[in-house]
Amino acid sequence: MYDIKNKSNNSNNLNVNKPVPFIGKGFQPKTRSWMGYFVFFIIIFVLELGTSTGVISSLTLPKPSDVLETIIQLFQSGLLFKHLVPSILRLVIGALIGISLGISIGTLIGLFSYFRSGLVPVIAAIFPIPKIALLPLFVIWFGIGEGSKYALIALGSFTPTVVATYGAVDNVDRTLIRMGQSFGLSWISIVYKIVLPGAMPGILSGLRISLAISIILLVAAEMLGAEYGIGAYILEAGSLYDLERLFAGVTILSLLGITVSVFVTKLEQKILKWR
Amino acid sequence: MNIKIKNLNHSYDKSKVLSDINLEIMDGQILSIIGPSGCGKSTLLRLIGGLEKPCSGEITQIGSPPAGCLNAMTYIFQDFALLPWRTVEENVSLVLEDHSLSNEIKRSVIDDVLDRTKLKDFSYAFPKQLSGGMKQRVAIARALAVNPAVLLMDEPLSALDSQTRELLLEDFINLWHRKPFTAVYITHNLSEAVRLGHKILVLSRRPGKIIETISIEKPIADRKLIDKDLDQYQKHLWNIMHDEARAADAELLNV
Ligand SMILES: Nc1ncnc2c1ncn2[C@@H]1O[C@H](COP(=O)(O)OP(=O)(O)O)[C@@H](O)[C@H]1O
Ligand SMILES: [Mg+2]
Numbered sequence: 122m123y124d125i126k127n128k129s130n131n132s133n134n135l136n137v138n139k140p141v142p143f144i145g146k147g148f149q150p151k152t153r154s155w156m157g158y159f160v161f162f163i164i165i166f167v168l169e170l171g172t173s174t175g176v177i178s179s180l181t182l183p184k185p186s187d188v189l190e191t192i193i194q195l196f197q198s199g200l201l202f203k204h205l206v207p208s209i210l211r212l213v214i215g216a217l218i219g220i221s222l223g224i225s226i227g228t229l230i231g232l233f234s235y236f237r238s239g240l241v242p243v244i245a246a247i248f249p250i251p252k253i254a255l256l257p258l259f260v261i262w263f264g265i266g267e268g269s270k271y272a273l274i275a276l277g278s279f280t281p282t283v284v285a286t287y288g289a290v291d292n293v294d295r296t297l298i299r300m301g302q303s304f305g306l307s308w309i310s311i312v313y314k315i316v317l318p319g320a321m322p323g324i325l326s327g328l329r330i331s332l333a334i335s336i337i338l339l340v341a342a343e344m345l346g347a348e349y350g351i352g353a354y355i356l357e358a359g360s361l362y363d364l365e366r367l368f369a370g371v372t373i374l375s376l377l378g379i380t381v382s383v384f385v386t387k388l389e390q391k392i393l394k395w396r
Numbered sequence: 397m398n399i400k401i402k403n404l405n406h407s408y409d410k411s412k413v414l415s416d417i418n419l420e421i422m423d424g425q426i427l428s429i430i431g432p433s434g435c436g437k438s439t440l441l442r443l444i445g446g447l448e449k450p451c452s453g454e455i456t457q458i459g460s461p462p463a464g465c466l467n468a469m470t471y472i473f474q475d476f477a478l479l480p481w482r483t484v485e486e487n488v489s490l491v492l493e494d495h496s497l498s499n500e501i502k503r504s505v506i507d508d509v510l511d512r513t514k515l516k517d518f519s520y521a522f523p524k525q526l527s528g529g530m531k532q533r534v535a536i537a538r539a540l541a542v543n544p545a546v547l548l549m550d551e552p553l554s555a556l557d558s559q560t561r562e563l564l565l566e567d568f569i570n571l572w573h574r575k576p577f578t579a580v581y582i583t584h585n586l587s588e589a590v591r592l593g594h595k596i597l598v599l600s601r602r603p604g605k606i607i608e609t610i611s612i613e614k615p616i617a618d619r620k621l622i623d624k625d626l627d628q629y630q631k632h633l634w635n636i637m638h639d640e641a642r643a644a645d646a647e648l649l650n651v
Contacts, residue, residue: 294477296473296475296477297477297479299447299473299477300471300473300477301490302447303445303447303467303469303470303471304467304470304490304491304538304542305466305467305494306490306491306494307494310493310494314479314490314493315479318479318481319479319481321481393481395480395481395482395522395523395524396480396524
């Protein structure tokens, strides 16, 4: 319409029919779950091709099919469960301690100003410490056995849970609490029926982070004085420079991570079905 | 039960919000309060319901709440304040759970209020599935469930579109007609005020003072959306409000 030729025409030229261009494209996150599998497939395919043709030397990376074979052997020999069961036990017990303490303390901080003023600085001081650095200390305190491993995982999952929980409690809609008070609900009812359910979305997204940190710390703890466990298995493979077994261990870890993440997603879907 | 307010003053920090409020809420009547935004209407309602303490003055309950009243002063909030993780029925049940009532009584109370607010078919819906009008119905059902002595309503229809507002207003009038309750109805909408109020209080801009009290004799059930009798009141109120509203508007710009 801004054509020179058209300039003499009336700008309301009714003979020109043009669909309104669609300009609202993009910026809308959608899930395309097949894309994830596709990327995985491509990476593994390229590695397989590279290692079997010799473009990638066997000293750099193992052949994916060999890694798979190692995992299958591990499974058939029963060794897989010998390593996996103690690891999962440590993860569950350690994370359970850390997360339940974290939710309790976080709720107290969210609800009571004395707890808040007293504990927030302490939490802020503990939060940035790489917990792995404390492992030797925990070995002295709790012994080389399971105790120090639980303690490390518990502390690692505790701090992010506390921070997520009191943030979530802070963010609970005040008008809902006011509503509870105005109907004369007891303090306990307000906490259990309004504050905690309202904080649940925040607590659950904290859970995701806490569990990921727990897995990292699990491996670290098992590298010190554990006979069985995924961490011990990886450490042993690494010291023997056995790349297939090293990668088999790493693959199992990453599967463990995915399982945990799926677990949290399922939990969210169940608990937060009202959203 | 009547409520009497005497010489009430209230300030936040140093700024005065309510000044020398005297009024009486009569049993079985609806008291409308109008005033420009920011004049302290919500604050007054919070004081009446005991959510905050007045700086000075007295708020007294005269007489005792009706039999079977579980929560004397009961709010209906502008933003509904429903728990999103509870269904309609569970939201109503929330306010009964802290009282030692048998399951049958609870059941019958819930059924009764959901029936009165036409929510029977939505018992198991979550708030996110409901329209604004439906949500406010749930909040009204919840308030009726405790059989309140006084309903305190803070602009309950302001978050709704005008058609829904009219529908809810009619439902509300029917509810009152079937079983009269005592209510304080806060609004900045003149037509709502004259439709519902037995008495209408006009507050000045901040600090809120009562600048006019009018009573409307016409029975609430007989008042209509388009109603000549109400027009004169509405015009009168608008004349008073006009200057206050303009001044309040200009004040905000000067801050
Ligand atoms: N908790 C509070 N702290 C400080 N100031 C407040 C508080 N609540 C309300 N105010 C102030 O008091 C005045 C009256 O508020 P409000 O009662 O909400 O007015 P309205 O409901 O009539 O619009 C406003 O100027 C508001 O900023
Ligand atoms: Mg208000």
